[in-house]
Amino acid sequence: MTMDATLSSHLQELRRGTVVVASLTVLRTPGYGYSLLETLSAAGFEVEANTLYPLLRRLETQGLLTSSWNTDEARPRKFYRTTEQGDAIAGALRDEWSRLDHAVAGLDTPTGTTTGSDQ
Amino acid sequence: MTTLIDRYVYTVLRRVPEQQRTDIERELRASIDDAVEARVGAGDASDAATEQTLLELGDPDRLADGYAERPQYLIGPEFYPTWTRLTRTLLLTVLPIVVTVIVVVGVLEEGATFGSVLGSAIGSALTVAAHMVFWTTGVIWLLERTGSAAGPVLGRRPWTPADLPKYEPGRITAVELVGTLLWPVLVIVGLVLQQFTFTDVPVLDPANWTFWWPYFIGVMILEVGYGIWLFRGQAWNHTVTAVNAAIGVLFAAPLVWLVTTDRFFNPQFLAGLHWGDVDPDRWLTFGTLAATVIGTVWGVIDVALRAERARRGRPGQVPGTAPMI
Numbered sequence: 001m002t003m004d005a006t007l008s009s010h011l012q013e014l015r016r017g018t019v020v021v022a023s024l025t026v027l028r029t030p031g032y033g034y035s036l037l038e039t040l041s042a043a044g045f046e047v048e049a050n051t052l053y054p055l056l057r058r059l060e061t062q063g064l065l066t067s068s069w070n071t072d073e074a075r076p077r078k079f080y081r082t083t084e085q086g087d088a089i090a091g092a093l094r095d096e097w098s099r100l101d102h103a104v105a106g107l108d109t110p111t112g113t114t115t116g117s118d119q
Numbered sequence: 120m121t122t123l124i125d126r127y128v129y130t131v132l133r134r135v136p137e138q139q140r141t142d143i144e145r146e147l148r149a150s151i152d153d154a155v156e157a158r159v160g161a162g163d164a165s166d167a168a169t170e171q172t173l174l175e176l177g178d179p180d181r182l183a184d185g186y187a188e189r190p191q192y193l194i195g196p197e198f199y200p201t202w203t204r205l206t207r208t209l210l211l212t213v214l215p216i217v218v219t220v221i222v223v224v225g226v227l228e229e230g231a232t233f234g235s236v237l238g239s240a241i242g243s244a245l246t247v248a249a250h251m252v253f254w255t256t257g258v259i260w261l262l263e264r265t266g267s268a269a270g271p272v273l274g275r276r277p278w279t280p281a282d283l284p285k286y287e288p289g290r291i292t293a294v295e296l297v298g299t300l301l302w303p304v305l306v307i308v309g310l311v312l313q314q315f316t317f318t319d320v321p322v323l324d325p326a327n328w329t330f331w332w333p334y335f336i337g338v339m340i341l342e343v344g345y346g347i348w349l350f351r352g353q354a355w356n357h358t359v360t361a362v363n364a365a366i367g368v369l370f371a372a373p374l375v376w377l378v379t380t381d382r383f384f385n386p387q388f389l390a391g392l393h394w395g396d397v398d399p400d401r402w403l404t405f406g407t408l409a410a411t412v413i414g415t416v417w418g419v420i421d422v423a424l425r426a427e428r429a430r431r432g433r434p435g436q437v438p439g440t441a442p443m444i
Contacts, residue, residue, distance in 0.1 A: 033146065034153035050177045053150060054185030057143075069145075075153070078146045 019047050019055060021097065024064060024082050024090035032070075032077040056080055064089060124151055127173050134183035143186055151176070194259050202259045208297075209251040216301060218244045220309065227322055299346035303339035310336060320387045331377060338370050355425040363422040371415040378407050 022045050026036060033053050040047050059065045064086030070079050082090065121129075128147055132140050151172055158168035176182060184191055194202050221243045225236040310332055313322045323332070345366055349359060377383040384403060392399035 032153075033150040034157075038157075048177070049150065049154070049175060050182045050185060053147070054182070054188075057186065058188065075149055076145060077149050077153075078142075 015046065017093070018097075019045060019052065020059070021090055021093045022047075023052070023056065023059065024086050025094070027065060027080050027082045028087065030079045030081040032079050036080070059086065123169055123173065124148070124155075127151070127176070127179055130179040131183045131186070134180060135186050139186065190263065193263075194256070195263055198259045198263055202255060205255050205259075206252060209255065210248060212297065212301075214244065214248055214251065216305065217247050220305070296346055296350040299349065300343060303342040303346075306339050307336050320391060321385050322388050324382055324385045327377070327382065331373060331382075334373065335370065338366065341369070342366055355422065355429040357426055357430075360419070360423045360426045364419045367415045367419050371411050374411050375408060378404055378411070383407065 019040070022040055022043070023036060026039055026043075031039065033049075033056060036056070037047065037049055037052055040052070056065065060067055060080065064083055065080045066083055067078050067080045070077050128144055128151075131147065132144055135143055154172040154175075155165070155168045158171060159165055163171070181191075218240055222236060222240050225239050310323070314325065314328075315321075345362060374383070381400075381404075384400070389400050389403070
C-alpha cells in the first residue's frame with residue numbers, strides 16, 4: 001500500500017462516524033436529502049450522496065430521525081427531522097468528540113505535562 | 120422512452136425489498152432532480168448534468184445494498200473463525216478418512232484395477248472436498264444472514280481464558296478425542312452399510328448378525344465411552360494404557376478367530392470375486408489379519424508411548440507444530 005492509500009484509508013476510518021453526528025445536529029431543523037448534502041459539504045464534511053441517503057433511512061429505522069413528505073411544492077420531498085432521542089444521542093456523540101479532541105491534543109503537547117513520566 | 124434517470128432508479132429498485140420501493144423511488148428521484156437542477160443552475164447542459172449526477176451517485180447495485188442494509192461480504196468476522204476451523208477439520212481429518220473408505224470399497228469391488236481405484240479415489244476426493252467446502256460455506260452464510268440469534272446453535276459462547284488449550288504433558292487434546300471417536304463411528308457405520316450398500320451381496324458373513332456383529336458394535340460403543348472418559352480429565356497414563364489394550368484385545372481376538380475359521384467374509388461375496396490367478400479368499404484373509412494385528416499392536420504401543428512420555432514430563436506436541444521426536 002502506498003503512503004497516500006494508507007493515509008486515505010485511515011482518514012476514512014476516522015471520519016466514519018462524523019456524518020451521523022453532523023446529520024443529527026443539522027436536522028434539528030427539518031431538511032431533505034439533497035439540502036442536507038449541500039449543508040454538510042458547505043460545512044466541510046466530505047460525504048457522498050450514496051452514503052448519506054441510505055444512512056438517513058437507517059437513522060430513521062433506529063428512531064433517531066422522523067420523516068414526513070412535503071407535497072406543498074411542485075417537487076414532493078421527504079423531510080427528515082431529529083427526534084428527541086436522536087438529539088440526545090447527538091449530544092453524547094459531540095461530547096465524546098470533544099473529549100477525544102482534548103485527549104489527542106494532550107498527547108500531542110511536546111513536554112509531557114499531563115503524563116506522569118519519570119523526569 | 121425510459122430516460123437515463125429511469126434506468127438508474129429501476130436498477131436500484133430491482134435490488135431493494137418490495138415494500139420499500141415506492142418510498143425509495145420518490146425520494147431518490149427528488150434527490151436526483153435536485154442535484155441535476157443545481158448543476159443546470161450553475162450553467163451545465165442538461166444531459167451533462169444528469170450524467171454527472173448519476174456518476175456521483177455511483178454503482179446502483181452498491182446504493183441498493185446500502186438501502187437494503189445487506190452485508191457486502193460472504194462470511195463476516197464473527198463467523199470467519201468458525202468457518203476456517205470447520206473447513207480445516209473437514210478437509211484435513213474427515214476427507215482422508217472418507218477417501219480411504221472409498222478406496223477400500225473400490226478394492227473389494229468386482230473387477231477392480233489399480234487404475235480404476237486410483238481414478239475413483241481422485242474423483243471422489245475432489246467431489247467430497249467440493250461438497251464439504253460448499254455446504255460449510257452455505258450453512259455459515261445462512262447463519263450470517265439470519266443474525267447472531269443463530270449463534271448459540273453452533274455452541275458459541277463468549278471466550279474466556281479457561282478455553283485456552285492446556286499444553287500440559289499428558290493432557291488429551293480435542294483433536295485426539297475426535298481421532299478416538301471417529302474410528303468406532305466409522306466401524307459401526309461401515310458394518311451396517313456393508314450389509315445393504317457398497318456391493319451386490321454383503322461383504323461380511325450375514326450369519327454373524329446373530330451374535331458377532333452386534334458384539335463388535337458393542338465393543339465400539341465401549342470405545343466411544345473410553346474416548347469420552349479420556350477427554351474428561353483423564354491424562355495419558357498406565358491405567359489408560361491398560362484399558363486401551365483391553366479394548367484392543369476385545370476387538371482383535373474375536374476378529375482374528377472369525378477370519379482364520381472362515382466365518383468373517385460372506386462366502387457368496389468371495390465367490391463373486393475373480394482376481395485372475397490370485398485367490399481372493401487367501402489375500403483378503405491375509406490382509407485382514409495383518410491389518411487387525413498391526414493396527415491393534417500399533418494402537419497399544421502408541422498409547423503406551425504417550426503415557427510413558429507424559430510420565431516423564433516431556434511436553435505434549437503443540438498442535439500445528441512439527442511433531443516431537
